[in-house]
Amino acid sequence: MFDVKDWIRRAGWVDWFLLALRLLVMAVVGGGFISGLLHPRYGRDEWLSFAAFGLTIGAIYALIALGYTMVYGILRMVNFAHGDVFMTGGYAACFSLVACNRAGLLSSQPLLSLFLAVLGAVTVSALVAVLAERIAYRPFRKGRGLAPLISTLGLSFVLEYSARGMFGAQNRSFPSLPLIDGTVDLLGLVMPKTQLVVMLAAVITMIVLTLVVMRTKIGTAMRAVSEDQDAAILMGINVDRVIVFTFALGGMLAGIAGLLYGLVYKQVYFFMGFFLGVKGFGAAVLGGIGNIPGAMLGGFALGLVESLGPAAFLDGLGVDSPYQLRDGIAYTMLVMVLIFRPRGLLGERLSTARA
Amino acid sequence: MIVRLPTTARRALGAALLATTCLVGTVSMSRAETLGGVTDPIGVVKVAKGQPVFIGGMMVLAGPDLALGLDASRGAEVAFDDHKNMVVGHPIKYLPEDAGCSVEGGQAAATRLAANKNIVAVVGPACSSEARGGAPILWNVGIPNADTSATAPALTAPDRPVGLQGLARFVYNDADAAAAAVVYAKSLKVTKVATLHDGSLYAQSLAEKFGDLWKTGGGTITAAEAISPSDTDVRPVLTRIGSTKPELLFAPIFTSASAYLTRQKPEIATMAKVDVLGTDAVLSPAFLEAAGDAAKGYRLTGIDNDPKLLGPSYPALVAKYKEKYGEAPIAGYHANGYDAATAVLMAIEKVAKTDAAGDTYIGRKALRDALLSTTGLNGATGPVSCDKFGDCAPSHFAVFEYVNGDKETFELGKNPKKVYP
Numbered sequence: 001m002f003d004v005k006d007w008i009r010r011a012g013w014v015d016w017f018l019l020a021l022r023l024l025v026m027a028v029v030g031g032g033f034i035s036g037l038l039h040p041r042y043g044r045d046e047w048l049s050f051a052a053f054g055l056t057i058g059a060i061y062a063l064i065a066l067g068y069t070m071v072y073g074i075l076r077m078v079n080f081a082h083g084d085v086f087m088t089g090g091y092a093a094c095f096s097l098v099a100c101n102r103a104g105l106l107s108s109q110p111l112l113s114l115f116l117a118v119l120g121a122v123t124v125s126a127l128v129a130v131l132a133e134r135i136a137y138r139p140f141r142k143g144r145g146l147a148p149l150i151s152t153l154g155l156s157f158v159l160e161y162s163a164r165g166m167f168g169a170q171n172r173s174f175p176s177l178p179l180i181d182g183t184v185d186l187l188g189l190v191m192p193k194t195q196l197v198v199m200l201a202a203v204i205t206m207i208v209l210t211l212v213v214m215r216t217k218i219g220t221a222m223r224a225v226s227e228d229q230d231a232a233i234l235m236g237i238n239v240d241r242v243i244v245f246t247f248a249l250g251g252m253l254a255g256i257a258g259l260l261y262g263l264v265y266k267q268v269y270f271f272m273g274f275f276l277g278v279k280g281f282g283a284a285v286l287g288g289i290g291n292i293p294g295a296m297l298g299g300f301a302l303g304l305v306e307s308l309g310p311a312a313f314l315d316g317l318g319v320d321s322p323y324q325l326r327d328g329i330a331y332t333m334l335v336m337v338l339i340f341r342p343r344g345l346l347g348e349r350l351s352t353a354r355a
Numbered sequence: 356m357i358v359r360l361p362t363t364a365r366r367a368l369g370a371a372l373l374a375t376t377c378l379v380g381t382v383s384m385s386r387a388e389t390l391g392g393v394t395d396p397i398g399v400v401k402v403a404k405g406q407p408v409f410i411g412g413m414m415v416l417a418g419p420d421l422a423l424g425l426d427a428s429r430g431a432e433v434a435f436d437d438h439k440n441m442v443v444g445h446p447i448k449y450l451p452e453d454a455g456c457s458v459e460g461g462q463a464a465a466t467r468l469a470a471n472k473n474i475v476a477v478v479g480p481a482c483s484s485e486a487r488g489g490a491p492i493l494w495n496v497g498i499p500n501a502d503t504s505a506t507a508p509a510l511t512a513p514d515r516p517v518g519l520q521g522l523a524r525f526v527y528n529d530a531d532a533a534a535a536a537v538v539y540a541k542s543l544k545v546t547k548v549a550t551l552h553d554g555s556l557y558a559q560s561l562a563e564k565f566g567d568l569w570k571t572g573g574g575t576i577t578a579a580e581a582i583s584p585s586d587t588d589v590r591p592v593l594t595r596i597g598s599t600k601p602e603l604l605f606a607p608i609f610t611s612a613s614a615y616l617t618r619q620k621p622e623i624a625t626m627a628k629v630d631v632l633g634t635d636a637v638l639s640p641a642f643l644e645a646a647g648d649a650a651k652g653y654r655l656t657g658i659d660n661d662p663k664l665l666g667p668s669y670p671a672l673v674a675k676y677k678e679k680y681g682e683a684p685i686a687g688y689h690a691n692g693y694d695a696a697t698a699v700l701m702a703i704e705k706v707a708k709t710d711a712a713g714d715t716y717i718g719r720k721a722l723r724d725a726l727l728s729t730t731g732l733n734g735a736t737g738p739v740s741c742d743k744f745g746d747c748a749p750s751h752f753a754v755f756e757y758v759n760g761d762k763e764t765f766e767l768g769k770n771p772k773k774v775y776p
Contacts, residue, residue: 041598042598046595046598049590049594049623053594169417169418169421170418170419170645171419171614171641171644172644173644173645173646175647194622195622261587264588265587265588266615266618266619266647266649267587267611267614267615267618269419275587307588307591310591311591311595320581321580321581323580323581323582323586323592323595324583326583326586326591327583327585
């Protein structure tokens with residue numbers, strides 16, 4: 001049982017500082033929230049819309065976060081180029097749909113067009129991820145120090161500026177799919193079909209990923225390598241093959257995220273992987289890096305906080321233009337979670353399970 | 356190991372440090388120089404016989420907003436061509452640097468330009484943020500700049516800091532642009548308007564100025580919102596704005612954010628039928644490429660392209676531009692770049708002294724003073740004359756509307772077509 005007197009006796013200045021920080025954050029968030037409730041500005045529809053926006057971008061963060069977390073789980077390495085693998089998927093999907101549009105397939109065969117876009121995005125992203133593993137990461141796998149980290153950062157810039165060189169520095173319009181244009185009435189909330197499709201697609205993708213990891217032979221091998229690479233080798237698991245598969249799987253998820261991003265936000269550009277990659281990494285850390293359910297939870301939590309946070313408590317505090325600060329809110333939450341729960345939201349569950 | 360010096364030595368060291376500080380301070384405060392019979396309080400540039408006169412360029416030349424800078428830079432190059440690439444008997448060497456349409460980009464570009472002591476003047480900046488970051492660095496080494504499309508009022512305000520006092524503006528001032536947007540909004544018979552900016556100096560000052568003028572005129576600003584430049588999801592902020600039920604959204608934001616706004620607005624029921632008024636920050640094919648068909652119907656304020664209002668040299672400029680670059684002007688700032696470069700050349704011609712050996716000497720402060728006192732220039736944008744704070748360009752505004760989402764159809768006057776006045 002928590003003994004307050006004992007805590008006071010043992011606490012140093014860092015403990016007192018963290019306690020004060022915690023109280024301050026609670027006061028600011030709570031004060032803003034209560035003030036917002038006392039002076040309501042938004043109706044039910046607006047709140048539901050904010051939540052839907054948060055879940056949509058959260059789904060994309062989650063898909064990107066899964067790539068970070070799987071590679072970290074296997075290699076204990078952060079792949080900072082993963083955001084740019086997502087970017088290649090976005091471009092591949094965009095070009096696939098543009099080609100379908102030119103061939104007249106987008107309106108006459110929308111499902112085929114969507115399938116081709118998924119195929120293009122998944123194939124290109126998986127290929128880029130696998131090539132990245134082979135060329136930029138494998139040589140450093142046995143090394144110590146910061147070489148692998150620097151290699152991932154370097155590869156990130158190579159991918160970004162290669163895309164800039166090949167496709168130009170300008171934003172490109174992502175074609176709309178007539179199949180999912182328009183709105184849908186969902187329990188009284190009118191929302192764009194695209195958002196619903198994106199959320200469903202992301203959830204289905206995550207379910208499939210969970211089945212692959214938990215119910216297949218290669219998934220079992222992934223978990224074994226994640227637990228103890230040396231023991232996995234002794235058990236006859238081909239670790240190189242598992243690592244390549246992990247990169248390919250992460251790449252596929254990033255490719256799907258790139259397609260979904262394009263469908264919702266309707267633009268792609270060479271630098272899009274940078275910010276989304278940072279957010280995806282943040283989501284992975286928030287959920288507990290190395291933990292697959294944690295990455296999903298972290299992605300959705302980050303998206304919801306970004307979307308609901310400014311309206312929920314910055315409005316109440318009377319902050320002007322609160323949506324300009326939503327990145328600030330998201331990263332403040334990330335920092336707070338890391339201060340008070342360094343392993344992330346689900347990190348402890350993983351370690352307990354392992355223990 | 357700590358070495359403790361004797362008292363005398365410490366005093367001597369202190370005196371030496373003080374003397375060094377004073378010396379460095381004196382050098383940086385005053386660089387008065389006499390060269391070849393030219394004396395200038397902040398330095399003289401010597402251009403040896405046969406050597407080029409270096410003129411820098413500081414504007415966005417990459418990224419989604421590149422059209423702003425590239426268009427102005429091309430205008431400047433046409434102006435140099437019109438001078439047969441010669442000034443005061445020396446060839447012109449033009450050195451453009453990408454300033455990224457950001458404070459950091461402006462700082463980086465200006466630092467690179469300032470490191471070249473042979474540069475006499477700079478054409479640009481193209482964005483107000485570039486000006487804020489870069490102009491003080493340039494003026495600190497005595498390089499004046501001829502602004503081609505940075506329009507924030509603060510750049511030429513009477514109380515502008517010393518670092519901005521080397522800047523002469525050859526584009527309109529946003530105080531005038533905001534007034535023009537207000538006049539147009541009033542013509543729509545709306546009373547409730549929301550504003551949206553992206554935190555950049557340009558967008559924020561223009562949105563605020565619009566808001567002030569609108570409220571002064573008896574209108575209501577229902578929401579004054581902002582996004583960050585990297586935002587890709589503008590639906591939450593549109594939902595927030597929609598809850599205030601505006602009749603018009605004034606959004607002086609750049610290409611990428613405007614395209615996100617244009618494509619996501621129809622998804623917000625409360626905003627779907629609210630018109631948006633942007634500015635010439637999106638007057639480029641890049642906006643059409645990013646927004647696609649959603650760009651159709653998008654309205655923006657910009658310089659009126661009525662031939663009667665522009666200078667007599669404008670049609671020739673466009674013809675030369677097309678011939679040189681194989682395409683029509685890619686934005687609305689080529690004439691500003693042309694006039695800025697022409698004013699720089701005129702100022703050089705006014706102050707440069709060439710000796711018997713063929714060497715030319717240009718006083719830096721004299722050049723800045725000459726640039727900021729440009730008068731009677733019959734420029735491509737119309738009659739150009741600077742006021743005492745450095746505002747030089749004429750400003751006649753119009754409202755344009757995009758009628759086609761295909762970037763290949765971009766042509767000022769056709770797509771977007773002029774709809775007001």
